[in-house]
Amino acid sequence: DVKVTQSSRYLVKRTGEKVFLECVQDMDHENMFWYRQDPGLGLRLIYFSYDVKMKEKGDIPEGYSVSREKKERFSLILESASTNQTSMYLCASRRDRGLVKLFFGSGTQLSVL
């Protein structure tokens, strides 16, 4: 079965810090996604990547950047963390555009103080 691993379950950071959230998948999937989940708002897409070194902005990319240097790893970067970035962050992957099923990691609960 596909495994999507997010490096941290909980993170606490200070305002202004640079934050890295890491995601690794083990099934050679082409597409990877970063979402944030907030109460009442569901999952909102931050960035996604079709393939290595390729990235596309999602619906809420402001304040975030991403890196995909290797196929299995997709990193989300908060350049200067702010309190409104406190959220649950979910990484997902899928084999390619031909498949509709997403596989999610367990999430990282980030608190910015």
Next chain:
Amino acid sequence: DQQVKQNSPSLSVQEGRISILNCDYTNSMFDYFLWYKKYPAEGPTFLISISSIKDKNEDGRFTVFLNKSAKHLSLHIVPSQPGDSAVYFCAALYNFNKFYFGSGTKLNVKP
């Protein structure tokens, strides 16, 4: 502006009865619709999907219905079991590229 809406934040159902979770969408160009289930401290897991050219898809106790004229999607769980208690997200896929998620409905199945 949310393109996929789940207007019921919570639903409580007795074990053995039917659970009906609803979802509305605004974009008639969505290609696929999906349901995900999420337990606390876990990521969402895929449950069932339906193509925009179909109106029903069934998988065991789970059936998804699509009403394109009403832009409405529903998930039926029959019979409901306590282990079905979770948050359910509906999602829509646009251009086989972008997924849009609803805000979720928390289902509680009482024994």
